[in-house]
Amino acid sequence: MTRAPGALVAALACAAASGGLAQTTFKSGIEAVRLDVSVMREGRPLRGLTADDFIVTDNDVPQRLESMALDTAPLNVIMALDNSGSMTGEKLAHLIDAATAVVNDLRGTDQGALITFSEHVERRVPLTGDRDRLARGVRALRASGGTALRDAILAALALEEDEDHRTVLLVFSDGQDTASWLTERNLLEAVRRARPTIHAIEIPEERIRSTPPPMLTTSPNADPRKPPVPGSTPLAGSFLEVLTRAAGGRYWRATKPEQLQAVFRAALDEMRTRYELTFYPPVPNRQGWHRVDVRLKRGAATIAARPGYLVESRP
Amino acid sequence: MRSTAVVFLIVLSSATRLAAQSPQERLLFESYLQSIRAYQHDDFDRRSPGIAELSKGDFYKIRPLLQREEPRVIQTAALLHTEVALSATDAERVDLQLAYAEAALNLLPRGLADTPAFRTRWYRVVSTMYLARRDPEAARPFLERGLRSFPDDARLHLLSGIAYEITAQVHAINCVDQACTTRARRLDLLKWTGFAAADYRKASQLDARLFEAQLRLGRVMAVSDNEREARSLLEMAVNNATDMRHRYLAALFLAALDTDAEDFQNARSRYETATRLCPWCQSAYVGLSFVGGVTGQAAAASSAIEQLFEKRALEEVDPWVEYQFPQLDTETLDGMRAQVRR
Numbered sequence: 001m002t003r004a005p006g007a008l009v010a011a012l013a014c015a016a017a018s019g020g021l022a023q024t025t026f027k028s029g030i031e032a033v034r035l036d037v038s039v040m041r042e043g044r045p046l047r048g049l050t051a052d053d054f055i056v057t058d059n060d061v062p063q064r065l066e067s068m069a070l071d072t073a074p075l076n077v078i079m080a081l082d083n084s085g086s087m088t089g090e091k092l093a094h095l096i097d098a099a100t101a102v103v104n105d106l107r108g109t110d111q112g113a114l115i116t117f118s119e120h121v122e123r124r125v126p127l128t129g130d131r132d133r134l135a136r137g138v139r140a141l142r143a144s145g146g147t148a149l150r151d152a153i154l155a156a157l158a159l160e161e162d163e164d165h166r167t168v169l170l171v172f173s174d175g176q177d178t179a180s181w182l183t184e185r186n187l188l189e190a191v192r193r194a195r196p197t198i199h200a201i202e203i204p205e206e207r208i209r210s211t212p213p214p215m216l217t218t219s220p221n222a223d224p225r226k227p228p229v230p231g232s233t234p235l236a237g238s239f240l241e242v243l244t245r246a247a248g249g250r251y252w253r254a255t256k257p258e259q260l261q262a263v264f265r266a267a268l269d270e271m272r273t274r275y276e277l278t279f280y281p282p283v284p285n286r287q288g289w290h291r292v293d294v295r296l297k298r299g300a301a302t303i304a305a306r307p308g309y310l311v312e313s314r315p
Numbered sequence: 316m317r318s319t320a321v322v323f324l325i326v327l328s329s330a331t332r333l334a335a336q337s338p339q340e341r342l343l344f345e346s347y348l349q350s351i352r353a354y355q356h357d358d359f360d361r362r363s364p365g366i367a368e369l370s371k372g373d374f375y376k377i378r379p380l381l382q383r384e385e386p387r388v389i390q391t392a393a394l395l396h397t398e399v400a401l402s403a404t405d406a407e408r409v410d411l412q413l414a415y416a417e418a419a420l421n422l423l424p425r426g427l428a429d430t431p432a433f434r435t436r437w438y439r440v441v442s443t444m445y446l447a448r449r450d451p452e453a454a455r456p457f458l459e460r461g462l463r464s465f466p467d468d469a470r471l472h473l474l475s476g477i478a479y480e481i482t483a484q485v486h487a488i489n490c491v492d493q494a495c496t497t498r499a500r501r502l503d504l505l506k507w508t509g510f511a512a513a514d515y516r517k518a519s520q521l522d523a524r525l526f527e528a529q530l531r532l533g534r535v536m537a538v539s540d541n542e543r544e545a546r547s548l549l550e551m552a553v554n555n556a557t558d559m560r561h562r563y564l565a566a567l568f569l570a571a572l573d574t575d576a577e578d579f580q581n582a583r584s585r586y587e588t589a590t591r592l593c594p595w596c597q598s599a600y601v602g603l604s605f606v607g608g609v610t611g612q613a614a615a616a617s618s619a620i621e622q623l624f625e626k627r628a629l630e631e632v633d634p635w636v637e638y639q640f641p642q643l644d645t646e647t648l649d650g651m652r653a654q655v656r657r
Binding site: 119121151181186 | 567616624639
């Protein structure tokens, strides 16, 4: 999808200069805005692009860009994997194979972490470069209980980062959230303020669960009084799809467990073949939400990037 | 299938009067009584075909003979069929066994002092069985019949409210998460929460110590634009409830109200109260982390999640999960079991 200006009005994001590969904090709160951008053409990453190939606008104002290919930047890959009761048998076996493949494909300076979620969110392996430990954690997965997907994503976002790596979340789930305290609205708010890019892989529930209980299609913590968060509407499709769009990542849908390994590998490949676009807004920058649009000057492509950033007042 | 079972019960009452007692029927009944005795001695296999696969026709034949037995035998028969229903996996068998159980209950002499209590407890157990299966629609007919017979039973009103609340939750979430833009959908939500609120109010009036009714009424008020009443009820629950889980949930719900009002300082304080009430409960740490994040305190957000990972207790169920997924009322069921086995 090439994002048309305004198409994702206020979908949540922030590309803050307060973290990442290099930063300086100004009193205004934002010095440089760094965008982690993926460009795909005909299903393949488009390589070799430079700043001159992009047009980026901040609230419709074109920006002067710097760019850097991120294919050699070390990654922190935080896997948040669904091990709820519906993940038993063949599905779990394929998930273990797929996650193990990701661990094996990590490069020398990359790190990984493993969070799992049923109704309990667990940190199985903290951020580490120890692939054996990660692989053991993956192999120890067992399925049971409900699904606290949103709570797990928040927990993953709150993990300590380190400044030398680019942090990405890889979320896998096979169904609807059944146990989270956090609402969809809450999580989108949190994502708007977080830095990591979120990628998600899903096997749609209807293909897996024969008879989803009525309550499992709900998240009872939602508050019907408030209007939906801009950019989160309409949520006709998967929430994960909306979430990844807000977090500048990609969403994959597998139709069979056998596809998981290929999809997980494609996700890791996509994480590497991205660009970092940097621009410098005026200081002081206007507080509030800034809508950012990224396009190519020439040719059609599917671009994924956070749709904006938030400038908050600082004490 | 459920309507078939009801028709069956109607036909049953007339068939009963006509029933003759052939040697085969006596033999059938003797086998039935053996199952009852085995159950009384806690020696009954729920999969025993004599009960688990009992046909409607055979039950027609048994019923008039059962009516002549002592009340305890009739109670045991009702409980026996309920046990089979509890362990059955196909809906048709569950419906049929519960129809047998209810038919047996209706044989109990009305004048007997124990009869109302036993029947009330049965309606509670069966309702929670369906609520535990996330099927409020299936629980509804039992709740209605129970409340028709026992309109002043606070717990049945509470269960009826929970069934409505579950239905309302489905509407609420679809409404919010799929961008509630239609007035009809919003009204639909208010309708179900309104029904739930009426039942919770009634339950509270009937039993002021039933804090769960106050708690749930507070929650329902919170999601249907009655913030002031919600706060008042939840404050009452957080201060007075005797069950830690209810106090925890009240603190959690108040934190959600504060978060919605963007009063993050109070929200944090509520969540901290919740973590003190239940140090291993996931939901409060998640809430605390969220509040830390939206107030720009990344370290506090991370710290809350660290605490979650350190203090979690995987063998325990978070009260928030219990709230959404009511469980079978095993306490009442155990009491009934003990009663027929004593």
